[in-house]
Amino acid sequence: MANSDIEFTVEDGESVLDAALRLGLPVPYGCKTGGCGACRARVVEGTVEHVHDPRALSNSERDAGLALLCQAEARSDLTVDVQLLARDGRHKVRSVPARVDVKERISHDVVHLVLQLPKARPFDYLPGQYVDILLRDGRRRSFSIASPPSADNRIEMQLRHVPGGSFVSYVINEMPDCAVLRIQGPLGGFYLRDAPERPAIFIAGGTGFAPIRAMLMDALARGETRPLHLYWGARASHDLYEHELAEQWGRDYPNLHYTPVLSEPADGDGWTGATGFVHEQVVRDFPDCSGCDVYLSGPPVLVESAKRDLADCGLRPERTFYDAFEYAFVTWPEDERPGAAR
Ligand code: FES
Structure with missing residues (x-):
């Protein structure tokens, strides 16, 4: 593994993820079927083959050298850059x-x-x-x-x-x-990367707010100082079910910037805030987001649209974090x- 002394053997017909888990390495994963993207990692050296359709991996992510370890079999010696979870077993499934x-x-x-x-x-x-x-x-x-x-x-x-x-x-x-x-x-x-020099943009759709809520509660309690930009998209104002909490964060923490975005404000909403699709507001606010990390959480269509449109704003695939599931x-x-x- 890159930047470590960890070496392991991948058997024929075995995925890189299964080999790592067999050795007890705390590699992040989720669905194990190529659908969520949780096991994405960068192949620094060597060749892998995705044995089934890695549907959570876009072409631009592939071009950037990313692979889904749950679907990837080794076709040569490999060096893989993976951010491991805690090695003391705390995060064991x-x-x-x-x-x-x-x-x-x-x-x-x-x-x-x-x-x-x-x-x-x-x-x-x-x-x-x-x-x-x-x-x-x-x-x-x-x-x-x-x-x-x-x-x-x-x-x-x-x-x-x-x-x-x-x-x-x-x-x-x-x-x-x-x-x-x-x-x-x-x-x-899907968890906050330790990159204090990079502003973090969080884009939530509907109840995709939930994991971002956990991240922000933790980050703010720890005294995180990097700029944190929260964009929460919903249809109408009654769908922003913890709008007051997010507004309160914005008042209490000067580095937290909250932008709610409604796609279909109701007549009675009296809405004067941003409208449209939530990721489009991010594109307007960050025409160059090459220096940012972006965290996406919501329906697959939101994740896919945001990945595509923010890539045009310079967002690097390896600095885009999401778990794409359809629960x-x-x-x-x-x-x-x-x-x-x-
Ligand atoms: S665990 Fe590999 S894509 Fe979900």
């Missing part, structure tokens, strides 16, 4: 029970959950990562953690309700108080109700 302590509807379509995890062993993660809720049949649903690690081992989530029998419908309408779910995590490679849109068939979760 594991399954734990999670009791629902708080279930609160905080907008017309968002429910806020607080889950109590077992106190015996801290559930450590990097703000921005996500967990999977496990189902009895082996299927899973992915949700970002909306809060930084806490001493009492509680995590928060913000789930958006979509019509059509979604998991969130179950959570809102049927899930009993104090339900116990089973979760697995932490997962993903907000999945449905939850009748037979998968998590009364059934292990």
Whole structure:
């Protein structure tokens, strides 16, 4: 691995990610199917072949030498530049029970959950990562953690309700108080990079705000001083379900700049702020963002559009961070109700 003395062998037919995990290396990953981009890394030397379609990798990312380690097999000796998670095992993926302590509807379509995890062993993660809720049949649903690690081992989530029998419908309408779910995590490679000299731009769409909320809460509490630009896009003002919190950050922290952007302000909104698609506002404000890091969280169409349009503003692929998953849109068939979760 680049900038380290770590060496390992990748077997024939084995992905680079699986080889690293087999040796216990804390490489970030998520879906393992080429869809989320969490295992992206730069191949500094050597050749890899993606054995299946690495759909979370754009052509410009490929041209920049990035690969998806979960899909990449070695075709020569390799040097790979990966930012490892903690090497003391703190961020190791594991399954734990999670009791629902708080279930609160905080907008017309968002429910806020607080889950109590077992106190015996801290559930450590990097703000921005996500967990999977496990189902009895082996299927899973992915949700970002909306809060930084806490001493009492509680995590928060913000789930958006979509019509059509979604998991969130179950959570809102049927899930009993104090339900116990089973979760697995932490997962993903979406966390704040240590780059104090580079302004960070956060672009959230809808409940894509959740992992960015966790990152910012942690960064602000740590006294982060780099410029932090938060752009939060939604349809109408009632979709900005924690607008006051973000505004308060802007008042309390001089390096935090908050720009809400509405794509379809309602007649009664009296909206005088930015309008359009959220990433287009970033393009207007940062016509040259070559010196910035950009963190994207939201529907795949937002992530793809922002990557494409900000690349034209000089954003480097290796300074663009996201986990592209589609949890907000999945449905939850009748037979998968998590009364059934292990
Ligand atoms: S873990 Fe490789 S793309 Fe998701």
